Amino acid sequence: MADRVIYATYDDDHTCLESAKKLVADGVHITDVFSPFPIHGIDPVIGVKQTRLGIVAMMFAVTGLMLAVIGFRYIMIQDWPMNIGGKPNFTLLQNFPAFVPISFEFTVLFAAHGMALTYFLRNKTLPGMPADNPYARNTDDRFTMEIRLSDNHGMSSDELQAKIKQTAIVEIEEKDYVQIK
Amino acid sequence: MEYQISSKAKRTIIATAAVGLVLFIIGIATNMDSEQFKTRLFSNFLIDGFFFFAMALGALFFLALQYATETGWSVAIKRIVEAVASYVQVGIVVLLAVFAVISIMQGGYTEVHGHHVGHIYQWMDPVIASDHSSAQFDSMIANKAPFLTQTFFWIVTIIYMATYFLFYKGFRKRSLQEDIEGGTAIHMKNFAKGALFLVLFGYFSSTSSWHWLMSVDPHWFSTLFGWYTFGGMWCTSMTAIMLLLIYLKKNGYLEKVNDSHIHDVGKWIFATSFLWSYLFFSQFMLYWYADIPEEVIYYTFRIDNYPVIFWGMFMINFIIPMLILMSREAKRNPGILMAVCVIIILGHWADVYMLVTPGTMGEHGTIGFLEVGLFMVFAGIFAYFVLNTLTKAPLMPKNHPYLDESKHHEI
Numbered sequence: 001m002a003d004r005v006i007y008a009t010y011d012d013d014h015t016c017l018e019s020a021k022k023l024v025a026d027g028v029h030i031t032d033v034f035s036p037f038p039i040h041g042i043d044p045v046i047g048v049k050q051t052r053l054g055i056v057a058m059m060f061a062v063t064g065l066m067l068a069v070i071g072f073r074y075i076m077i078q079d080w081p082m083n084i085g086g087k088p089n090f091t092l093l094q095n096f097p098a099f100v101p102i103s104f105e106f107t108v109l110f111a112a113h114g115m116a117l118t119y120f121l122r123n124k125t126l127p128g129m130p131a132d133n134p135y136a137r138n139t140d141d142r143f144t145m146e147i148r149l150s151d152n153h154g155m156s157s158d159e160l161q162a163k164i165k166q167t168a169i170v171e172i173e174e175k176d177y178v179q180i181k
Numbered sequence: 182m183e184y185q186i187s188s189k190a191k192r193t194i195i196a197t198a199a200v201g202l203v204l205f206i207i208g209i210a211t212n213m214d215s216e217q218f219k220t221r222l223f224s225n226f227l228i229d230g231f232f233f234f235a236m237a238l239g240a241l242f243f244l245a246l247q248y249a250t251e252t253g254w255s256v257a258i259k260r261i262v263e264a265v266a267s268y269v270q271v272g273i274v275v276l277l278a279v280f281a282v283i284s285i286m287q288g289g290y291t292e293v294h295g296h297h298v299g300h301i302y303q304w305m306d307p308v309i310a311s312d313h314s315s316a317q318f319d320s321m322i323a324n325k326a327p328f329l330t331q332t333f334f335w336i337v338t339i340i341y342m343a344t345y346f347l348f349y350k351g352f353r354k355r356s357l358q359e360d361i362e363g364g365t366a367i368h369m370k371n372f373a374k375g376a377l378f379l380v381l382f383g384y385f386s387s388t389s390s391w392h393w394l395m396s397v398d399p400h401w402f403s404t405l406f407g408w409y410t411f412g413g414m415w416c417t418s419m420t421a422i423m424l425l426l427i428y429l430k431k432n433g434y435l436e437k438v439n440d441s442h443i444h445d446v447g448k449w450i451f452a453t454s455f456l457w458s459y460l461f462f463s464q465f466m467l468y469w470y471a472d473i474p475e476e477v478i479y480y481t482f483r484i485d486n487y488p489v490i491f492w493g494m495f496m497i498n499f500i501i502p503m504l505i506l507m508s509r510e511a512k513r514n515p516g517i518l519m520a521v522c523v524i525i526i527l528g529h530w531a532d533v534y535m536l537v538t539p540g541t542m543g544e545h546g547t548i549g550f551l552e553v554g555l556f557m558v559f560a561g562i563f564a565y566f567v568l569n570t571l572t573k574a575p576l577m578p579k580n581h582p583y584l585d586e587s588k589h590h591e592i
Contacts, residue, residue, distance in 0.1 A: 097466050
């Protein structure tokens, strides 16, 4: 049986947050919320885990730093030592102050680009990827909750709809769940 | 008002200051006969006088920054920042007294058996600065005359101190007035005054550090020096604010201050540590790269004679905040924060020590009873004065326009 999904739409971020709190307290599992901007404090309510992007950033940063060290050690010390202002050019450690800026640049470059790309990939929002918000107005002034029936086994569609209708919705729609990507 | 200094806190502060005083006297008694004694004593008053004054001044700057940027989250900790800043009143008096004594001593240039053993401001000595016939005449110092003279030093020092004092008094007065009157008129006035203070402070923090600290090495100069001392001062004031916050939270005050506020102050400590490290390295690398003898002597002298303190304080002030405070959880953990803050404060004290002592005492500087003792005495006075200011007003502002935002601060 195809999964069914209920889209409940609100016209205010605060109402959406309060309704989410109420529904979750009622035992409803909210799969996702689509909104034009981040709604503060909704993550813990609908059970979104703390992001691990920071760990990814650290991993990219260390990669960048290591690449920089390997690079300037080979280029500037091992392969072709260059005399720049009479600085010690046969030892990495003594010449290290000269390489601190480039180490820093590489670390930041890798961390920043790595984080941005990971973020786009993980959210499937790279340029050209299809949008997965159910309504076009989710990018403007509508806040939509996605509630899947398969996530709420204890409740029938009617029960769910009745509970949702007690909150200050502006629209409600039930349809077959279509995996966009 | 709602906060009272507990008897335990009072006992701890008095005990710290008393132990410090005993150590200080032991330090004096055991070093009285050494050739460097006078220089060492006044160097220490300059180091501690400046270090704690700067801690308060950094808080005053932070307060002005919050006003000028109309920041919302920090309203709940405003009284803590004000309390730390309130020490500027004592710091100004102490520092002016130290400068006055050094001025009366004409810079404290000391010679024993015809050779130079130490000085504080050697350019204050009329023989060195203006007596062309003397063997001690120093043309490099004489050429810096319009800037490095007692008259100019005192004129600008009094302007700096008066500005800091008046702005502190003004911010504090309006903050308390706002509790009673409300409205946005006071807020807008604070906004304008905060912006004005930032402009003045931008110049004064640089030029004052040249006069007060950099001139102990009168032959050497660095245009980055002011920012460098400013980076250190900002970092120490953020740690002082954090320590006070954690202490008050632990004792059940400030129920509206939540993890997010602590987290934000933690971020400031992390960021300002980086600012300081960045400026340290910027200054170091330019001199290291150019390798011009009269410039690089500043660093070679420190690296040769104080390798442990010089590199140690850089590692402490850079590596420890970077590695420990990087994660989100650490910035929300009072135990970790407290440990890091204490380490950073000691590290930045060592930084100010490195700014002054090699210049004044040459290679003879040591850290002994005298240094530790005087630091403890100053720390006691600082802590008592700051806590005393906290008792004078409610810990939570009442009518600040962004108070509600701050109470619901969540990140």
